[in-house]
Amino acid sequence: MDNTAVKEWIYSQETQAVRLLQKLIQEKSVRGQESKAQAVIIEKCREIGLQLDIWEIQKKDIMNHPFYRCDRDDFSGNPNVIGVLKGQGGGRSIILNGHIDVVPEGDEAAWNVDPFSGVHRNGKVFGRGATDMKGGTVALLLAIEALKATGVLLKGDIIFQSVIEEESGGAGTLAALLRGYTADGAIIPEPTNLKLFPKQQGSMWFRILVKGKQAHGGTRYEGVNAIEKGLEVVKRLQDLEKKRNENVLDPLYGNIPIPFPINIGKFESGKWPSSVPDLAVIEGRIGVGPHETMEGVEKELQYCLEGLSEKDRWFEDHPVTLEWFGGRWQPGSIESDHPFMEAVSEAYLEVFDSPPVIEASPWGTDGGILSKGGNIPVIIFGPGTTESAHDANEFIEVRKILQSAEVIASAVIKWCEVEYQ
Secondary structure (H helix, E strand, O other): OOOHHHHHHHHHOHHHHHHHHHHHHHOOOEOOOOHHHHHHHHHHHHHHOOEEEEEOOOHHHHOOOOOOOOOOOOOOOOOEEEEEEOOOOOOOOEEEEEEOOEOOOOOHHHOOOOOOOOOEEOOEEEOOOHHHHHHHHHHHHHHHHHHHHOOOOEOOOEEEEEEOOHHHOOHHHHHHHHOOOOOOOEEEOOOOOOOEEEEEOEEEEEEEEEEOEOEEHHHHHHOEOHHHHHHHHHHHHHHHHHHHHOOOOOHHHOOOOOOOOEEEEEEEEOOOOOEEOOEEEEEEEEEEOOOOOHHHHHHHHHHHHHHHHHOOOHHHHOOOEEEEEEEEEOOEEOOOOOHHHHHHHHHHHHHHOOOOOEEEEOOOOOHHHHHHHHOOOEEEOOOOOOOOOOOOOOEEEHHHHHHHHHHHHHHHHHHHOEOOO
């Protein structure tokens, strides 16, 4: 099929795409405040003519699923949104999944613009969520609208999803899956800088409690400093990270310095400068490879910590406590020769006249929930950049939103097939 009309329509909508992205950024959809941005999505879905399903997640409906890890009890007022473009029948279906939640803006003084302004300057739109991943969501909607506006009739269904809670573990996508939304393939436009990610790293949050013994700072030798013992734990984690990554031979990780990182995000201890602290709390994140299981990595970290007593006898009688808490993201993967991978790669080749760069994601996504929970082949492909995500002065290039929309529209045509009349 000649996609010239679809391409021309997409590039004619640049101004409208920028305005939609600006409206989404201007609604501060941090955790628990997603509703106003979802209202913008709902309005756009109605304008396109999608069949809408809008609902508030009920914890009781998803809490018993093994993938559920969420410390949020109340989702009321902040709905999931699904928009369906029904096909003519007989074709393969596709999920186009984007998350509406964004991380907090951080130190506003580090921004050159208001983080929720959506400033458009020099071909870029700035603001929290621009690259992660409201720009990607605009690309999805632009692709769907282009197919509708140019009269392309598909055999298979398009299921557009705007979900909450991705940044905290994926409860929104899990709820959509358990509501019955499945498909023959899925694209998630996280910020890949127009690379294809057929493999997604998983991750888990952990907390380690390190015990010490209190004493007066003037006679600190009578105590055991939990901070010092905590530093031994950190060194042990660094050694584990090195061991876990030194034999990663998968070529898709060839350009990633640390394929499966162990990050220390918090280290807290002590309440008084003149006291020896008796407890240190370390919180962090461990990456999980597409070839690994959550349970296997949990055991590996536990075994690593049990070995602390080999070099320090303090840990024999005062072993550390390992806890798993908060978000976790399932790993996922698709075979390099899978038909869905071939369809998306062919669409990319048509748009750019060169094959795509194929890598593995350095972070977790909702893709693992869809692939492991719903047996849905998932590809991560989007217009933003990882370097800009979660950073001050987050931005996205408008040109790449349009390009990704063109690739996605072409991939949908190939995957869902066209009904000729």
